[in-house]
Amino acid sequence: MKIGIDKIGFYTPHLYVDMNDLAKARDVDPAKFTIGIGQEKMAIAPLTQDAVTLAANAALEIIDESDRQAIDFVIFGTETGVDHSKAAGVYVHHLLNLQPQTRTVEVKQACFGATAGIQMAKAHIALHPNSKVLVLASDIARYGLRTGGEATQGAGAVAMVMSKNPKIMAIEEPSAYLTEDVMDFWRPVYSEYAQVDGKLSNEMYLSFFEKIWEAYQQKTGLGIGDFSAICYHLPYTKMGLKALRMIYDQGTEADKERLLENLEHSKIYNKNVGNIYTGSLYLSFLSLIEHQNNLRAGDRIGLFSYGSGAVGEFFAGILQSGYQEHLHAEQHQKLLSSRTEVSVEEYERIFAATLPKDGTAYQLDDQNDPAKIKLSGVGEHKRHYANSLAVKM
Numbered sequence: 001m002k003i004g005i006d007k008i009g010f011y012t013p014h015l016y017v018d019m020n021d022l023a024k025a026r027d028v029d030p031a032k033f034t035i036g037i038g039q040e041k042m043a044i045a046p047l048t049q050d051a052v053t054l055a056a057n058a059a060l061e062i063i064d065e066s067d068r069q070a071i072d073f074v075i076f077g078t079e080t081g082v083d084h085s086k087a088a089g090v091y092v093h094h095l096l097n098l099q100p101q102t103r104t105v106e107v108k109q110a111c112f113g114a115t116a117g118i119q120m121a122k123a124h125i126a127l128h129p130n131s132k133v134l135v136l137a138s139d140i141a142r143y144g145l146r147t148g149g150e151a152t153q154g155a156g157a158v159a160m161v162m163s164k165n166p167k168i169m170a171i172e173e174p175s176a177y178l179t180e181d182v183m184d185f186w187r188p189v190y191s192e193y194a195q196v197d198g199k200l201s202n203e204m205y206l207s208f209f210e211k212i213w214e215a216y217q218q219k220t221g222l223g224i225g226d227f228s229a230i231c232y233h234l235p236y237t238k239m240g241l242k243a244l245r246m247i248y249d250q251g252t253e254a255d256k257e258r259l260l261e262n263l264e265h266s267k268i269y270n271k272n273v274g275n276i277y278t279g280s281l282y283l284s285f286l287s288l289i290e291h292q293n294n295l296r297a298g299d300r301i302g303l304f305s306y307g308s309g310a311v312g313e314f315f316a317g318i319l320q321s322g323y324q325e326h327l328h329a330e331q332h333q334k335l336l337s338s339r340t341e342v343s344v345e346e347y348e349r350i351f352a353a354t355l356p357k358d359g360t361a362y363q364l365d366d367q368n369d370p371a372k373i374k375l376s377g378v379g380e381h382k383r384h385y386a387n388s389l390a391v392k393m
Contacts, residue, residue, distance in 0.1 A: 003125045004166035004317055006132070007067075008286055009328055011058035012156035012273050014339050014370050015044040017347040019151065025344040026146065033151050038237035038267065042274040044342060045140045045155035047353050048369040048376075051080045052088050053385065055138035056095045056373040059159035060389070061328060063134070067161055068097060070132040073124050074104040077113025077137045077278040079187070081106055082383060089136060095373055095387050098134070110185060111233055112307025113137070113278040114158070119313075121162040122171060133162040139277035141235075144193045145348055152236045154274020158282040167326045168289070168319070169301065175315035176216035178208055185308030201308055202239070208312035209243045209304055216314045224251040227316070228299035229262035229288055233281040233306045237267040240284070243304065265292040272336055281305050289319070290329040297321040338370075 019039050023030040033039055045054070055076065063071070076089035087106035107113040107120075114137030121133035138157035143149030184201035187194040217223060224230075224247055232240035240263055248256040269287035276283060281303060289295060299319045306312045342350070356362050361379035366386065376386040 001126070001129060001164050002166060002170040003122050003164055004162065004170040005160050005168045006163040006166040007062040007161040007326065008158065008168060008282070009058050009062040010156060010158045010269070010279070010283055010286055010332065011054055011061070011371075012043045012276075012335065012339075013045045013049045013054070015046060015342050015350070016041045016272075016339050017044055017342055017344060021344050022151065022347075026150070036238065037151060038241075039151060039271055039274060041272045042151070042153055043155045044347055044350055046350055046369060047355060048364050048366040048374045049155065049371065050082055050375055050383075051078050051138040051140060051157070052082055052091045052095075052383070053371065053373050053375055054140070054155065054157035055088065055136040055159060056092045057371050058138070058157040059092065059096055059134060059136065060372060061331060062159060062161060063096065067132060069099055070130065070163075071098050071134050071161070072102050072128070072131045073121065073133040074098065074102060075117035075120055075133060075135050076104070076106045077108075077115075077117045077135070078106065078139050079108055079110055079113065079277055080139045080142075081108070084189070088138070091383070091385060092136060095385055109311050110307035110309050111235070111277045111280060112305055112311045112313070114282060115278075115305035115307075115313055118160070118162065118171070119175070125162060125164055129164050135160045135162055137276070137279035137282055139279060141275040141277055142193055142351075143196065145351060147193075148198055149194070149196055152275045154276050156273050156276040156279060156283065158276075158279040158286065160282065166320060168323045169317035170320060171315060171317045172300075174219050175313055176212045176219055177311070177313040178212050178215070179311045182308070182310040184310060202242070204308070204310050205239060205306050206243060206246065208306055208310060209314075210246055212304070212312050212314045213247060222316075224248065224259065225255050226300055227302045228258065228295060229266065229292070230259060230302035230304065231266050231281060231284040231288055232304045234267065234270045234284050235275045235280060237270050240267065262288060262292055269332070269336075278307070286332075289323065290327050290332065295319060297323065
């Protein structure tokens, strides 16, 4: 039985800052941001958008009534959840009006959470073939103003419906994975911002890729000549190139050219959104299949997932016949092109804005936020969400 990604969509807030402007404001050569790390725009999340609303908006565009009835498992991968106890997916379950006989959990391991969700979904569907699983990858990357990680911030979510006989990509077995206790990136429960050792994090990312790729080859007997493309977790887009350079000489010149070309297609969305942590790999995959017209049914796509701390995995999927008919490229292009650019000063003001932390009632002005699902306010230590397209079951 084939199991994999049946539907996929994404959402990002309606605001962004240009990386050239940010570089100038920080007295940095713009090429350091646009070429050095490979970023062009950085999505900015206003207070009306959090991990819940981003995920709900991403899912809203792809699910229909049959999905609402068939989904019986919601897995929310995030490291920027809104509650230490309640799973963010429970809010999304309500906002999307999914049927009540559903398991809902939140999964956390830095940027690896959604990958764990996909593997959990595969196991669930193998036992319950008529089920569908909604896997959500939603994060807001925040390192702080004028910090070393500021240029690798971003906000957005990717939503995937997993099922048997998937329309987009069937995920293969086996995969290769690795865990090591590494303090390259972490966020204590008392801190709003992550702690990061940038140099160590880059080194561990590449070390994990090298080890896991070798293990994957040993398990499967596959090499780079068997892949049409490899997508990477992209905290910034230059990171994918660094990883690919470690292995592309293992194949022919044609293999190298193909993988490099497809890597460029896989970076387009990420360059214009920024880092969305656990969703970054899947935004890269979506960018690839919505921009590269030369891919065909039967092509094998590799995916490398890395979550600092650290857990990594390499797995692959096979594109399905007619997968292009089930994409939303035009809608995603419109989403990105309709965003509003803000100045660095306005970005700093938005970044500094916070919700009350003492239970005080606070109503948000969401008139300028075009999203269908928004955070409308807080009160009595509870978040309140608004859905302009409330669907009744």
